Amino acid sequence: MTAPSAITLPTPDWSHTALGDPAAWPASLRLTTDIMLNSPQAMLLMWSDQKIMVYNQAYVELTGLPGLRAPGGNVPAMQPAAWSWNAGVIADVRAGRSLAYRGCTLPVWHNGRVEPVTLDLYYTPVRDDTQVAGVLCTLALATLGAPAESNAPMRLLVVxxxxxxxxxxxxxxxxxxxxxxxxxxxxxxxxxLEQHAYDVLFTDVSLPGMSGVDLARLARRDKPQLALLFASGYGEELTRxxxxxxxxxxxxxxxxxxxxVLERIAAGRRAA
Incomplete structure (x- = not known):
């Protein structure tokens, strides 16, 4: 039986990137980059306060953005969706927490246009000595289950x-x-709200001008059957x-x- 042959990966040229000579890199950056570039799993690293982005070929193939070339190593004009979808996630990981988010729908370039793709995202802090110097994101395609049979499609207004x-x-x-x-x-x-029949009003609480709570109160007054769903930093404390x-x-x-929560709302509507 013939033994499989090893493949030697090319060494990236970092001289034209914002990271500079690898000889001057901290050990954590060198180790993380080596693992990332040799991994078949899509990975994206944000390094330092400059938000330098480094990524592997699997990430390039997943996102499909024209002109994107691994390994990166510069500050992009537009932040990747894995970063921009929720700034609070990055802040938490920079504070030292490892986080996982299942079933996040992010825009990726596919078939010549931007399309939504559902992904599982895993964020890991990368420490340089005692502080977090970078954030590593591993991305994997998620399989989104079909809506429950008991939860018929609803019409929502998102604010x-x-x-x-x-x-x-x-x-x-x-x-x-x-x-x-x-x-x-x-x-x-x-x-x-006046012109359409909605099942659910899904609103952020903090809005410019009229707050989400004031909007919900007005909507409920005119359409008492309308279900109300808030997105807030207060959670159940708000509803109480x-x-x-x-x-x-x-x-x-x-x-x-x-x-x-949508299944709970649908169940409540059926009971009513």
Whole structure:
């Protein structure tokens, strides 16, 4: 039996990158980069406060962005979706926490256009001596289960002023089988609520101008059958202080939590 032959990987030329000569790198950066570039799993490293991005060929193939070439090593004009989808995640990992998020819908370049893809994301702090100097993200394709039979598709109005967050939550809701309209403020939401029949108003609490709570109160007054769902940093603490029934998701939330709360809302509507 012939033994398999080893493949020697080419050594990247770092001279034209923001990382400079590898001889001057800290040991943690050298080790992480070696592991990442020799891994078949898509990996993306953000290094230092400059947010220098290093990635492997598997990441390039997963994201499919034209012109993207491994290993990177510079500060991109636009942050990758694995970073921009939730700034709180990066802050938590920089504080030393390892985090995993299952079923996140992120935009990737596919078939000549940007399309939503559901991924599992694993974030790991990379320490240089005693401090966190980088954040490593491992990305894997996720298999999204079909919506539960008991949870018929609903129509939702999403109110979120952050454009990236609005896009991601809408694509996630559509992947779960629901119909979605979206606006950036409470003032924009009011005519939508007047002109369309929605099952759920899904709103951020902190909005420019009218708050999500004030919007929900107005909507509930005119359409008492409308289910209310908040995204906030207060979670259940918020709903306990309200003078009307509502559900709340603690930011950051994952797709399983979103699906679970929508199933509770659907069950409540069927019971009513």
């Amino acid at each position: 979120e002023d952050n454009g990236d967050a609005r896009y991601l939550v809408c694509e996630t809701l559509r992947a779960l089988g629901h119909e979605v309209d979206a606006v950036a403020s409470g003032e924009e939401a009011l005519p939508y 202080r309200l003078d009307f029934p509502a559900q709340s998701l603690q930011k950051p939330y994952d797709i399983e939590q979103l699906q679970a």
